[in-house]
Amino acid sequence: MVVLSKIYTRTGDAGTTALGDGTRVPKTSARVAAYGTVDEANATIGMARLHAEGEIGAQLAVIQNDLFDLGADLCRPGQDKDAEAEYPPLRMTADQVDRLEREIDAMNAALEPLRSFVLPGGTPLAAHLHLCRTVTRRAERLSVELAGQENVNPAAIKYLNRLSDWFFVASRIANDDGRADVQWVPGASRAFRDAE
Structure with missing residues (x-):
């Protein structure tokens, strides 16, 4: 059980923070960058949920807990010392990944195939889900970078990786099942300039 009786501790004033095992590292470490971006x-997602209701709203609540x-x-x-730990660390599982894949497949079944890339936008929920997607992609890149240095x-x-795909498909659902998607028109601004 987590008990937060005091919010500031002053322990980070010198630019370090404690990891889950108590080790102190610089706040600029790759590990802190990865979980900070998560x-x-x-x-x-909290912002997106202001516009979400029904099934997508409920799924977003579960995803927030997953994060x-x-x-x-x-x-x-x-991770190699998990078995020795006094309290088993919380680790992500394949089941959590599988759930996202099932949800992606169910949402995607309602959509027409894309004929072009889509621009981030459309409804307020879709626009927020695209922001969720791009921040999640950054969290993924930082986690992959960390995995190149340490065990992840x-x-x-x-x-x-699946979550960013989930946000993309959910954004299309939020855009009237893809009918309100904002299509990318390659070179559209050049055609407009040429017409002047």
Whole structure:
């Protein structure tokens, strides 16, 4: 159980922070950048939920909880020592990735195939979901970078990869099942300039 009775501790004033195992690292470390960006993605979902209701709203609530799990996973290094830990660390699982895939498949079944890339936008919910997608992609890139330096749970990276796909498909659902998607028109501004 987490008890937060005091919010400021002054322990980070020198530019370090504690990881889940108590190790202190610079706030600029690759691990902190990765789980900090997961937190940022979670905050963008909070904004998206202001416009979401029904099934997508409920799914976003579950995803927000998953992202706290993912942050807990990333902030706890030393996966190879999990069995020795006094309290087993929280790690992402294949089941969480599989759930996202099932939800993506169910949403995608209602959509016409894309004939062009889409621009981020459309309805307020779709625009917010595109922001969620791009921040999640950044969290994924930072987690992959971290995995090149230290041990990272592969399920955490897979989850971020699927989640960005989830946001893309959900944005199309939010755009009237793709009918209100904003299509990319290659070279459209050049055609306009040429007509002047």
